[in-house]
Amino acid sequence: MAGLDATGTQSTPDIDRGGPDFSRMIEALRLVQDRTTGAAPPHEVVTEATRALEAIAASMEPFTVPEREQITGRRLDLPGRGQALVPAFHVDEWDDEHATGRFTLSRYYLGGNGAAHGGVIPLLFDEVLGRLANTGRPTARTAYLNVNFRRITRLGVELRLHAKLEREEGRKRYLTAAIHDGDQVTADAEGLFVALLPGQP
Incomplete structure (x- = not known):
């Protein structure tokens, strides 16, 4: 699915960026988030995991690039655009006026008592x-x-x-969305998005 990147430039998913294992790496990162959230490990396991994570972070540091060159967040062919902040959203339909898709909230997004944290809902809507x-x-x-x-x-x-895109008024774009659990709506939203003026970041 083509779209606009963070700079406003029309972009096409580049499934080669990051190689064939980039998607696996992001899913592994999601799994680490989930397992860490749901675990109560002993001290020695925490120490071992910390060393492993620090080593991974160090291995990535030499490849830091400017925002416009990064892969994460720009792989529109992957759920969540290839980043682990937002829940993986699997697109079923998408055009310039509406979108539908599926997602499952994992343990990482727990607020309490089996319910999603209230902050993840606006994050996904946005x-x-x-x-x-x-x-x-x-x-x-x-x-x-x-x-x-x-x-x-x-x-x-x-x-x-x-x-759904409800209407446009000049630079203003009004959109709505709803999350469904079966036939029940768990949350809905209305958003206003304003087109940037020339030169605005």
Whole structure:
């Protein structure tokens, strides 16, 4: 799926960037986040894991690049654009006016008592609505995002998200979205995205 990158330039997914194992690496990172969140390891395991993570971080440091050259967040062919911050969103339909997809919230996103942390819901809405607001259009930034929490959003079940461009008024783009757990809406949102003026970062 083509789209606009962070600089406002039309981009096409480059599945070769990062090589064939880039997607595996991101999924491994997600798994580390989940397993760490749900674990209560003994001291010696914590020490061993810390050394391993520090070694991985050191191995990546020499390859640090400017934002426009990084791979993470730009692989539009991968769930979550190839980054581990936002839950992996699997696109079913996407055009310049609507988007639908599926996601499952893992242990990493736990708030308490089996419910998703309240902060991950706006994060996911902003990710999907922001991408939709910019699909086929010049870059816009989030002006506001209003989220209604209708009921608990559960972990470990497949959820669906539907997003829609409602209208455009000059530089303003109004979008809505909802998260569905079966036939129930767990949260919905309305966002305003404003197109950048020439020269705005």
